Amino acid sequence: MAGSQASGLGETSAGRRRAAFTLVSLLACGCVAAAESATGLVVTFLGTTSALISDGETTLMTDGYFSRVAIGKTPESWVIRPDVPAIDAALKSLTPGPVAAVFVVHSHFDHAMDAPVVAERTGALLVGSASTANVGRGLGLPEKQLRVVSPGEQLQFGKFTVHFYRSKHYPLGEPLATAMLGNTIDTPLVPPVRFDAYKEGTTFSILFEHPSGNLLLHGSAGYLPGALAGVKADAVLLGTGGLGDLPRAEQEAYYREVVLATGAKQLFPVHWDVMSTPYSAPLVPDSDFQRAMGFLAEMNAAHGVQLALLPKGEPVLLELDGRSPGAMPVSPHQP
Numbered sequence: 001m002a003g004s005q006a007s008g009l010g011e012t013s014a015g016r017r018r019a020a021f022t023l024v025s026l027l028a029c030g031c032v033a034a035a036e037s038a039t040g041l042v043v044t045f046l047g048t049t050s051a052l053i054s055d056g057e058t059t060l061m062t063d064g065y066f067s068r069v070a071i072g073k074t075p076e077s078w079v080i081r082p083d084v085p086a087i088d089a090a091l092k093s094l095t096p097g098p099v100a101a102v103f104v105v106h107s108h109f110d111h112a113m114d115a116p117v118v119a120e121r122t123g124a125l126l127v128g129s130a131s132t133a134n135v136g137r138g139l140g141l142p143e144k145q146l147r148v149v150s151p152g153e154q155l156q157f158g159k160f161t162v163h164f165y166r167s168k169h170y171p172l173g174e175p176l177a178t179a180m181l182g183n184t185i186d187t188p189l190v191p192p193v194r195f196d197a198y199k200e201g202t203t204f205s206i207l208f209e210h211p212s213g214n215l216l217l218h219g220s221a222g223y224l225p226g227a228l229a230g231v232k233a234d235a236v237l238l239g240t241g242g243l244g245d246l247p248r249a250e251q252e253a254y255y256r257e258v259v260l261a262t263g264a265k266q267l268f269p270v271h272w273d274v275m276s277t278p279y280s281a282p283l284v285p286d287s288d289f290q291r292a293m294g295f296l297a298e299m300n301a302a303h304g305v306q307l308a309l310l311p312k313g314e315p316v317l318l319e320l321d322g323r324s325p326g327a328m329p330v331s332p333h334q335p
Helices: 013-027 084-094 115-122 130-138 176-180 248-262 289-303
Strands: 041-045 051-054 059-062 101-103 125-128 146-148 154-157 160-166 204-209 215-218 235-239 266-270 316-318 327-329
Touching: 041 266, 084 115, 101 115, 115 125, 115 130, 125 130, 130 146, 215 248, 235 248, 248 289, 266 289
Parallel strands: 059 101, 101 125, 125 146, 215 235, 235 266
Antiparallel strands: 041 051, 041 316, 051 059, 154 160, 160 204, 204 215, 316 327
């Protein structure tokens, strides 16, 4: 859950236009270009921290959040459930084929709520904390499709070795911090429920290790000092929701503990979009987007790290061997 969206704050149309200018300039910076053939991982960004990751043999998904519910200021909007028609429509548009696993970075609704439905539809294993497993149980997902992991574990899927590291959520303000951070879902969660029933559980930073290169998903703009020491990543899918609203010292510490600590040379922002925009519509930048991207552009220029946005719903080839870095669309795709 990102900062400004979690608080129910809206954005002005002018603010969105300014953010859109930055979005267009990033997409047009030459970091996203066509590729006819290369070796790497194919990533399809789906909004928030949802993505498909494939090497052509094994397909994995992160979060799989397609309901994109609008949490407003009225109590009626606080009670939510998976939007199954929206999930089915998204999966039909993506045609991902068999998905080996859905990995959930933490158990807030914008990460975990839809994941059991996606796992049921695709036959995937639902992988996450004990809280995520209880989200799955609440939706009737069988135990054979649930895999609870703890920080320090690793799992093998085809040529992917997936590592789980403990992380920390973005610092939400009150009353959300007390309601949703540092607590767990201890019994099966049966929707419809209030959005704040989706407790954090364990927050993970997930490394997808592969012979083509290592891709790190760090879904929320928080960190634990030293948690990623010794972890090597070629590229990072970096959660930026709320990053633009943090004090400069916290921004720099976040960048240092995630990007510099892992030695990543490519950075792809995720969780930068307004998470209530329907999946069928174009993504809308969140209110702090321009500030977050300005900070990342400055830091990346200073440290030789490439910055690019991944287009929504389009398979993109990430060359992670250093020969031709950047994001490269494999083929046109209609979301």
